[in-house]
Amino acid sequence: MLEVNRGGFAALGLALMTAFAGQTARAEEPVKIGFAADLTGACAALSEDEMNAVKIAVDELNAKGGILGRKVELVVRDSQTKPDEGAKVARELIVDQKVDVLTGVCSSAVMLAESAVSAEFKIPFYATIGSTQRANIELYQPYFWQTQANATMEAYAAAEYVAKKSEWKTIATMGSDYEWGHTSVAAFSERLKKLRPDVTIIEPIFPKVGETAMAPYITTALNTKPDAVFAALFGGSLGSLIKQGQGFGFFQRTNLVTLMTVDTLQSMGSAMPASNVYGIARAPFFALEQTPEVKAFVEKYRAAYKEYPTDWSINGYDGLMFYAAAAEHAKSVAPDAIIKAISEISYDGLRGKGLKVRAFDGQMNAPSYVGKAAKVADYDFPILTEIEKFDGAALMMPEDAIAEARKAAKK
Amino acid sequence: MVMIQFVNGLMEGMTLFLIASGLTLIFGVSRIINFAHGSLYMLGAFLTYELVPLIAPGTLLGFFASVIIGAAVVSLIGVVFEVTALRRIYHADGLMQLIVTIALVLIIRDVVRMVWGPNSITVPMPDALMGAIVVGENYFPMFPIVVFAAGLVIVLAMIWVIYFTRAGILLRAGTDDRGMAALLGINERLIFTSVFAAGAFLAGLAGGLSAPYGEVNHLLDTTVIVSAFIVCVIGGLGNLYGALAGALVVGVTKAMGVMYFPRLSMVLIFLIMAAVLIGRSLGRQGGSAR
Numbered sequence A: 001m002l003e004v005n006r007g008g009f010a011a012l013g014l015a016l017m018t019a020f021a022g023q024t025a026r027a028e029e030p031v032k033i034g035f036a037a038d039l040t041g042a043c044a045a046l047s048e049d050e051m052n053a054v055k056i057a058v059d060e061l062n063a064k065g066g067i068l069g070r071k072v073e074l075v076v077r078d079s080q081t082k083p084d085e086g087a088k089v090a091r092e093l094i095v096d097q098k099v100d101v102l103t104g105v106c107s108s109a110v111m112l113a114e115s116a117v118s119a120e121f122k123i124p125f126y127a128t129i130g131s132t133q134r135a136n137i138e139l140y141q142p143y144f145w146q147t148q149a150n151a152t153m154e155a156y157a158a159a160e161y162v163a164k165k166s167e168w169k170t171i172a173t174m175g176s177d178y179e180w181g182h183t184s185v186a187a188f189s190e191r192l193k194k195l196r197p198d199v200t201i202i203e204p205i206f207p208k209v210g211e212t213a214m215a216p217y218i219t220t221a222l223n224t225k226p227d228a229v230f231a232a233l234f235g236g237s238l239g240s241l242i243k244q245g246q247g248f249g250f251f252q253r254t255n256l257v258t259l260m261t262v263d264t265l266q267s268m269g270s271a272m273p274a275s276n277v278y279g280i281a282r283a284p285f286f287a288l289e290q291t292p293e294v295k296a297f298v299e300k301y302r303a304a305y306k307e308y309p310t311d312w313s314i315n316g317y318d319g320l321m322f323y324a325a326a327a328e329h330a331k332s333v334a335p336d337a338i339i340k341a342i343s344e345i346s347y348d349g350l351r352g353k354g355l356k357v358r359a360f361d362g363q364m365n366a367p368s369y370v371g372k373a374a375k376v377a378d379y380d381f382p383i384l385t386e387i388e389k390f391d392g393a394a395l396m397m398p399e400d401a402i403a404e405a406r407k408a409a410k411k
Numbered sequence B: 001m002v003m004i005q006f007v008n009g010l011m012e013g014m015t016l017f018l019i020a021s022g023l024t025l026i027f028g029v030s031r032i033i034n035f036a037h038g039s040l041y042m043l044g045a046f047l048t049y050e051l052v053p054l055i056a057p058g059t060l061l062g063f064f065a066s067v068i069i070g071a072a073v074v075s076l077i078g079v080v081f082e083v084t085a086l087r088r089i090y091h092a093d094g095l096m097q098l099i100v101t102i103a104l105v106l107i108i109r110d111v112v113r114m115v116w117g118p119n120s121i122t123v124p125m126p127d128a129l130m131g132a133i134v135v136g137e138n139y140f141p142m143f144p145i146v147v148f149a150a151g152l153v154i155v156l157a158m159i160w161v162i163y164f165t166r167a168g169i170l171l172r173a174g175t176d177d178r179g180m181a182a183l184l185g186i187n188e189r190l191i192f193t194s195v196f197a198a199g200a201f202l203a204g205l206a207g208g209l210s211a212p213y214g215e216v217n218h219l220l221d222t223t224v225i226v227s228a229f230i231v232c233v234i235g236g237l238g239n240l241y242g243a244l245a246g247a248l249v250v251g252v253t254k255a256m257g258v259m260y261f262p263r264l265s266m267v268l269i270f271l272i273m274a275a276v277l278i279g280r281s282l283g284r285q286g287g288s289a290r
Helices: A002-027 A044-063 A083-095 A108-121 A151-163 A179-195 A215-223 A235-247 A262-271 A292-305 A311-330 A335-342 A399-410 B002-030 B037-051 B060-084 B094-116 B142-164 B166-176 B178-183 B188-213 B220-235 B240-260 B265-281
Strands: A031-037 A072-078 A101-103 A125-127 A144-146 A170-175 A228-232 A255-259 A277-281 A347-349 A352-355 A368-374 A383-390 B132-135 B138-141
Touching: A031 A044, A031 A083, A031 A311, A044 A072, A044 A262, A044 A292, A044 A311, A072 A083, A083 A101, A083 A108, A101 A108, A101 A311, A108 A125, A108 A144, A125 A311, A151 A179, A151 A228, A151 A255, A151 A277, A151 A368, A151 A383, A170 A179, A170 A215, A179 A228, A215 A235, A215 B002, A215 B240, A235 A255, A235 A262, A235 B138, A235 B142, A235 B188, A262 A277, A262 A311, A292 A311, A311 A335, A311 A347, B002 B037, B002 B138, B002 B142, B002 B166, B002 B188, B002 B220, B002 B240, B037 B060, B037 B094, B037 B188, B037 B220, B060 B188, B094 B220, B132 B142, B138 B142, B142 B166, B142 B188, B142 B240, B166 B178, B166 B188, B178 B188, B220 B240, B220 B265, B240 B265
Parallel strands: A031 A072, A031 A101, A101 A125, A125 A144, A170 A228, A228 A255, A255 A277
Antiparallel strands: A277 A368, A347 A352, A368 A383, B132 B138
């Protein structure tokens, strides 16, 4: 009898405490950012750069009194570049840690897994690295947004750039043999055909994911005597293509148009060919408009981490600052208020003024940068020169096209 | 075009052989499948990265010296691992051996990440090997040709050691009949340790030699071990000639596949692997290969 009573009291006490906590503690409780990032595995390097910048953003927000007067707290979890692990830590962050927003993800597959958890619990989730447009199209859910150009937009930017090279008549294409490689090549070819009907686009080739023996692909591509090769590759495959291509005279015989973020430029270092490499980037610090904010951020980042911020850093910082701006606008971090606010505000970030998220698919009008890789005096690694910045708005898929794609995917 | 593609395949095949040779050597003698082989390869690449700027940077001699010193250090690490951990589990079941070598994989990966960070690094190519031999419109890049030559030297050296020296006789004796070799007073422990040292050396050598030709980062280990296994399975684990044949077949098949069946080039390799496995189970290769 006594036992039962004690149990009953304890339960009652617990219930009272939670109810009480729910009512009073709001003002002092921190705004919790659930940072479920791929800190180990294939995405480790990118996620670390992102996290470094997000830490700076958190410190800056807290120095100014936090979000809505509440302290900002970063809760970090490692999603290991594995979708199931990503879903698991996302759940843990939402259920146990009661985070207000979820972010950090890098891999597209993990991103889709975490987005599904976000939809399930109706907790806002935004991505600043992972960029699959499936999250905007068939797997779109209303609690999601992404603050960088998605894969299609990036490929469109490349096509716009290539189209202006009137001397290029034959373009070969290749991509990593998975979703991103295939959509990038398809989007690039589609836009280029529209802009330049006179250009011949060669049938694409698809090296397997993580392929490092690129010689056979290089030979096959060069055999078509292209004026340029568009390659949707990254990491090991891209590095191998550039290093192994030199032995085939690749950079004397043709041009390469590929993804070239700051970390790639740095890791290529002296192995970068002197010319004929064109890079697509998300947010290269040297190409940003050198506003006081950008300068201050780069200085702060270099002081803290002894290296230049990469595209992933800049986007991670912009992503959290955009969330903070949305929360201030909504005067709340309640999920529905945030989701309403993200499409109402226009945010001035490191990548320029007027960044907006489209309510229809959660896509930000994020810019893409395309330029020519070259060694310059100021840096000990090659950078992109003759850069052209492409406004995201012109590259986003129109709403009706997305609606159609969603319908097609449902069938 | 066919010609270049064939040469490309041979070049890749030799790199694969360099990786697989150490794995197959260790298995042949000690029956241990060393999952950490890819990790030792990765260490070889990172050590070469450290050594290249110190020893006559840019020169051919400096590069090869760096690779060999790096491989020697990897070999030492291998010996420490063999003496402290592997030696205790030669008679344990396969699962135990799997766990111990995978533990080493995890340790090395984390150490590499701590020391060199998660970003890829670039090992500079020696200046003399940057170019290509150009025949008409055909480019034959220098670097893989030199790696191929180095691979040939290693193959010949291995054959000489195994078949024409006393150490080789002891090694073959240990492989053929461990018990009998021990009865005749052959120090089994010493053989196992030396073989592991040699296998680790080969892994380090392969890592160092291939380093300038691709990206080097802390995830290299798994990439490498998978291709090494495919080669070993096709050639017969423990069979050195088999590994060489397997590596060249995989390399050439892939290169030709990219040209003729771009969508199927990987499938082709697995088809060969499956065919070999089925063929061998029918007894044509005589069961376990030595």
